[in-house]
Amino acid sequence: MMMIELLFQGLTLGGLYGMIGVGLALSFGILRVVNLAQGELITIGAFLAVGMISLFPALPLALVLAGAFLGCAALGVAMQALAVERAMAFRDPMVAMLVTFGLAVILRNALVESVGANLRGLDIGGLGQARVTFGGLSLGLLPLLTLGIALLSFGGLALLIFRTRFGRQVRALSDRPEIAELMGIRIRRVHAQVAALSAGLAALAGVLLAMRASVSPFSGVAHLLIAFEVVVLGGIGSIRGALGAGLLLGMTQVVSARFDGNAGLLYVHLVFFVILVLRAISGRLS
Amino acid sequence: MTISLRIDSLSAWHDQFQALRDVSLALEPGQSLALVGANGAGKSTLLRLLCGLVPNWQGEITLDGKPLARGNPRAASSAGLALVPEGRLLFDSLTVEENLLVGQSARKGPWDLATVYTLFPVLAERRLQRPSTLSGGQQQMLAIGRALSANPDILLCDEISLGLSPLVVGEVYAALAQVRAQGVSLVIVDQDVSRACAAADQVVCLLEGRVSHQSAAQGVTAAALKAAYFGVATEQ
Amino acid sequence: MIRISELLVLAAGLMAAILGALFIDSGLLFLLCEVLVIFLLAQMWNLLAGFSGQMSLGHQAFVGLGAYTLFYIANHTAIPLWLVLALVPCLIGLLAIPLGLVMFHLKQAYFAVGMWVVAEILMQLTAKAQWLGGTSGMTLRPGGTMLSGEPERPAFAIAAFGAVALVVALRVFLRTRLGLATLALRENEAAAASAGVDVKRLHLILFCLTAAGTSAAGGLYYITSLYITPQDAFxxxxxxxxxxxxxxxxxxxxxxxxxxxxxxxxxxxxxxxxxxxxxxxxxxxxxxxxxxxxxxxxxxxxxxxxxxxxxxxxxxxxxx
Structure with a gap:
C-alpha cells in the first residue's frame, strides 16, 4: 500500500516536473536559446493565480489556468520581441542566453518589489484534502487533478506540434530556418508564438505548483534548474522525453524525501549530475 | 501566369568575397535557362540571391518589370520564385506529405498535393515516411515537389542531378519536362551540361562570377563550352 | 617577459596597498575590500568566459568552496590565517581538475547551466554537513580564538595588491605562448585548434586558474565578514x-x-x-x-x- 502511494506521488510530481521542463524544451528546441528566465515565468504564473484567486475567490480553476497562461504568454512575447530576438541576431549564441539571465534578474526583483518576499500558496478550499477511492485505493484528488492537467497539456502540445499547420511550421523552422523562410514562413512571428506557448506552459506549471506547495519570488532558480535537467535528460525539443525525464526526477524526489526529509532538491540534482557524468564517460554526449 | 526575369549588371558579395561581377541576362515568359559553369563560378549564389538569401548585391533585377526586394525570401516566394536547393535540404522532422504542405503558399496554380503526387507517384506511396528514409532520387523529387507546391512561375533547380544515378537523373529530367510543359520557367544548374541544355531554351555559362558565354541552348555540349567553362583557350 | 613599466606599477600598487591599509578609515576599507573582491571575481569570470569562451553560471561554487575551506582549515589547525588564504586557491585549483574534466563534456549552454547545478549541489551538501555548521554556518576562529585586531586592514592590502598584481600578471600572461593561444581561442576556437593549440588542455588550465582565483577572492571576502552560511557563500x-x-x-x-x-x-x-x-x-x-x-x-x-x-x-x- 505504501509502495503504491509512493508510486502515485512520484507519478504526479513527475508529471509536474515534466510540465516545468516542457516549456523550456520547446523554446530551446526551436529558438536554440536556453531561456534562463523560464523559472521566473513559472513563478509569475503561480503569483498570477494567487492574485486572481484573492481578487475573485470563486473563480473556477479552468479560468485561473487560462488567465495565468495568457498573462505569461503576453510576457513571453514581449521578452522575445523586445530583447531575445535581437540578441539572437548576434553570431555568439551565448549573448541571447546572457540576455535571458538579465531578464530573469529583472523579473525576479520586480516580483519581490510588487508582492513582497513572502511564501504564498494558492487557496484551493477543500480540494487539498479531498480524496477519491478507486477499488479500495484511496488517492488524493488534488494530485490526481495535477496529473490530469499535466497529461492533458502534454497531449494538447503534442497535437499542436504534430497535427497542425502551426506545428509544421515550427518543426520546419527548427530543422532549417533558412529554407523555412523560403517557404514563406514568418520566422519572427513563429519565434514569438513559440515564446508565448513556452511561457504559457510555464504558467500552467506554476499554477499547479502553487496548488501543491507555497512559492516565493525566489523559487525561480529551483524551477529553472529542474526545467533544465528535464530538458537535458529528456532531449532537446522532445515532448515525450520531457515527460519521461520529469517522471524520473519526480520519483527521485518523492523517494528521497521519504528517507531524508529536509534535503530540498539535493537528490534530484545529484541524480541528474550522476547521469550526466555517466553519459560523459560513455561518450553519449555531443 | 508566366513572367519574365531580367537581370542587369548584377554584382554580389559574400562578406569580402565578390561572387558575381556585372552579370546580365534575360528570360522571356515561359523560357527556360541552363546555368552552367565550374565550381565556385557563382551559379548557386545567383539562385540563392534571386530567392532573397544573399542580401549584399548591386544592380537591377526585375520580375515582369517589378523590382525584386533585396534579401527577402518571403517576397521572392510570393513574386513567383521557388528554389530546389543544392543538397535538397528537406525538413526531416516532417513527413513527405508535410514537406509538401509546408511548401504551399497563397499563390494560386495547378500544383497541389494531388498533382504533385501524379507527377511523382512514388511520393504518394511514401507520404507518411520521413525524408531521410527515401532514396536520393526520391528526395530530389520531394524537393522539386515541395518547391512546386508554392506554384512558382520560375523554378530554380540547383545541382539537380548531383549524387544521382544516370537512370534516376533521367526520371528527374522527364518530370522537369512535364513541369515545363505546364508553363513554368526552369533555371537549371547542373554539372551535366548537355543534359541541362537539352532541357532549356537558353544557356548561360559563368566563369569566376562573370558571364563567359550566352547562346541558344539547342545542341550545346560540354566540349563546345570548354573555353567559357574553364577560362582557357581551346585553340592550340 | 615582464616589462619595467609593469614592475613600477607593481611597486606602486604595493605602496598604495600598504599605505591604504594603514591610513584609510575602517568603514571605507570594508567598502573598498568589497569593491576589490568583486573586481577580482569578475576578472576571473571574464578570463574564463571572455577569453576562453567557456561561460559558467556556477562560479559562485568556488566562492563558497574557497570560503568554507578557509574557515575550516583556519579553525581546525594552527596554520596562520593568511597562510591558509594562500593555501586555499591551490587546493581549490586542484579540485577543479576532475570537475573540469567532467564538465567539459558539456558544451556552451549545457556547460553554463551544468555548473549552476554543481553550485546548487555544493550549497545543499554544505547545508547538510553538520561538521561545517549546517544551515547556521560557521564563525571564523583561527586556531580556536576570535580574530583580534582589524582584519579589513591586511585584507585590503592583500586585495589591493592582488588586484594590481592580477592585471599585471594577466598582461604578462597574454604575451606568453599560452596567452597568445588564449587570445587565438577567443577569436576562433576551430582556427586555434588547427594552429596547434591544445584547446582542451588550455580550457582546463584556465578553468582551474579561475577556480583558484575565485576561491581566494571568496576567502578574502569572508575573512572581513567573519561569518559564513551556505545560503550566503553559494x-x-x-x-x-x-x-x-x-x-x-x-x-x-x-x-x-x-x-x-x-x-x-x-x-x-x-x-x-x-x-x-x-x-x-x-x-x-x-x-x-x-x-x-x-x-x-x-x-x-x-x-x-x-x-x-x-x-x-x-x-x-x-x-x-
Whole structure:
C-alpha cells in the first residue's frame, strides 16, 4: 500500500516536473536559446493565480489556468520581441542566453518589489484534502487533478506540434530556418508564438505548483534548474522525453524525501549530475 | 501566369568575397535557362540571391518589370520564385506529405498535393515516411515537389542531378519536362551540361562570377563550352 | 617577459596597498575590500568566459568552496590565517581538475547551466554537513580564538595588491605562448585548434586558474565578514554580480571588469543613498546589462575605448 502511494506521488510530481521542463524544451528546441528566465515565468504564473484567486475567490480553476497562461504568454512575447530576438541576431549564441539571465534578474526583483518576499500558496478550499477511492485505493484528488492537467497539456502540445499547420511550421523552422523562410514562413512571428506557448506552459506549471506547495519570488532558480535537467535528460525539443525525464526526477524526489526529509532538491540534482557524468564517460554526449 | 526575369549588371558579395561581377541576362515568359559553369563560378549564389538569401548585391533585377526586394525570401516566394536547393535540404522532422504542405503558399496554380503526387507517384506511396528514409532520387523529387507546391512561375533547380544515378537523373529530367510543359520557367544548374541544355531554351555559362558565354541552348555540349567553362583557350 | 613599466606599477600598487591599509578609515576599507573582491571575481569570470569562451553560471561554487575551506582549515589547525588564504586557491585549483574534466563534456549552454547545478549541489551538501555548521554556518576562529585586531586592514592590502598584481600578471600572461593561444581561442576556437593549440588542455588550465582565483577572492571576502552560511557563500548573487560587471564593463578585456565594478558599486551606493531598495537596484542593473548586451554585446569598454583614445589624441594634438 505504501509502495503504491509512493508510486502515485512520484507519478504526479513527475508529471509536474515534466510540465516545468516542457516549456523550456520547446523554446530551446526551436529558438536554440536556453531561456534562463523560464523559472521566473513559472513563478509569475503561480503569483498570477494567487492574485486572481484573492481578487475573485470563486473563480473556477479552468479560468485561473487560462488567465495565468495568457498573462505569461503576453510576457513571453514581449521578452522575445523586445530583447531575445535581437540578441539572437548576434553570431555568439551565448549573448541571447546572457540576455535571458538579465531578464530573469529583472523579473525576479520586480516580483519581490510588487508582492513582497513572502511564501504564498494558492487557496484551493477543500480540494487539498479531498480524496477519491478507486477499488479500495484511496488517492488524493488534488494530485490526481495535477496529473490530469499535466497529461492533458502534454497531449494538447503534442497535437499542436504534430497535427497542425502551426506545428509544421515550427518543426520546419527548427530543422532549417533558412529554407523555412523560403517557404514563406514568418520566422519572427513563429519565434514569438513559440515564446508565448513556452511561457504559457510555464504558467500552467506554476499554477499547479502553487496548488501543491507555497512559492516565493525566489523559487525561480529551483524551477529553472529542474526545467533544465528535464530538458537535458529528456532531449532537446522532445515532448515525450520531457515527460519521461520529469517522471524520473519526480520519483527521485518523492523517494528521497521519504528517507531524508529536509534535503530540498539535493537528490534530484545529484541524480541528474550522476547521469550526466555517466553519459560523459560513455561518450553519449555531443 | 508566366513572367519574365531580367537581370542587369548584377554584382554580389559574400562578406569580402565578390561572387558575381556585372552579370546580365534575360528570360522571356515561359523560357527556360541552363546555368552552367565550374565550381565556385557563382551559379548557386545567383539562385540563392534571386530567392532573397544573399542580401549584399548591386544592380537591377526585375520580375515582369517589378523590382525584386533585396534579401527577402518571403517576397521572392510570393513574386513567383521557388528554389530546389543544392543538397535538397528537406525538413526531416516532417513527413513527405508535410514537406509538401509546408511548401504551399497563397499563390494560386495547378500544383497541389494531388498533382504533385501524379507527377511523382512514388511520393504518394511514401507520404507518411520521413525524408531521410527515401532514396536520393526520391528526395530530389520531394524537393522539386515541395518547391512546386508554392506554384512558382520560375523554378530554380540547383545541382539537380548531383549524387544521382544516370537512370534516376533521367526520371528527374522527364518530370522537369512535364513541369515545363505546364508553363513554368526552369533555371537549371547542373554539372551535366548537355543534359541541362537539352532541357532549356537558353544557356548561360559563368566563369569566376562573370558571364563567359550566352547562346541558344539547342545542341550545346560540354566540349563546345570548354573555353567559357574553364577560362582557357581551346585553340592550340 | 615582464616589462619595467609593469614592475613600477607593481611597486606602486604595493605602496598604495600598504599605505591604504594603514591610513584609510575602517568603514571605507570594508567598502573598498568589497569593491576589490568583486573586481577580482569578475576578472576571473571574464578570463574564463571572455577569453576562453567557456561561460559558467556556477562560479559562485568556488566562492563558497574557497570560503568554507578557509574557515575550516583556519579553525581546525594552527596554520596562520593568511597562510591558509594562500593555501586555499591551490587546493581549490586542484579540485577543479576532475570537475573540469567532467564538465567539459558539456558544451556552451549545457556547460553554463551544468555548473549552476554543481553550485546548487555544493550549497545543499554544505547545508547538510553538520561538521561545517549546517544551515547556521560557521564563525571564523583561527586556531580556536576570535580574530583580534582589524582584519579589513591586511585584507585590503592583500586585495589591493592582488588586484594590481592580477592585471599585471594577466598582461604578462597574454604575451606568453599560452596567452597568445588564449587570445587565438577567443577569436576562433576551430582556427586555434588547427594552429596547434591544445584547446582542451588550455580550457582546463584556465578553468582551474579561475577556480583558484575565485576561491581566494571568496576567502578574502569572508575573512572581513567573519561569518559564513551556505545560503550566503553559494548564493546566485555572486554569479549575477560577476556576470553583470563583466558584461557591462567589457567581456574579454582587462579594463572592462574594472569599469563594470565602478559602475555597479557606484550605482549601488548612489541608489542606496537616494533611498531605493535592493530590488529596485537589481532591476536597474538587469536592465543595464540587457541594454548593453543588445547594443554592444562585447561591453562598454570595447565600444568606448576607441572613441576615448581618439578624443585623447585630438586634444593632445590641438594643444601641441
Amino acid at each position: 548564493q546566485i548573487n555572486w554569479m549575477i554580480t560577476m556576470m553583470f560587471v563583466t558584461v557591462i564593463g567589457g567581456l574579454g578585456t582587462l579594463t572592462g571588469p574594472a569599469l563594470g565594478t565602478i559602475i555597479l558599486i557606484g550605482a549601488r551606493e548612489a541608489m542606496t543613498a537616494a533611498g531605493y531598495s535592493g530590488g529596485q537596484y537589481w532591476i536597474v542593473m538587469g536592465a543595464a546589462a540587457v541594454i548593453v548586451l543588445l547594443l554592444a554585446p562585447r561591453g562598454l569598454w570595447p565600444a568606448l575605448a576607441p572613441r576615448i583614445r581618439a578624443a585623447f589624441t585630438t586634444s593632445t594634438k590641438s594643444k601641441a
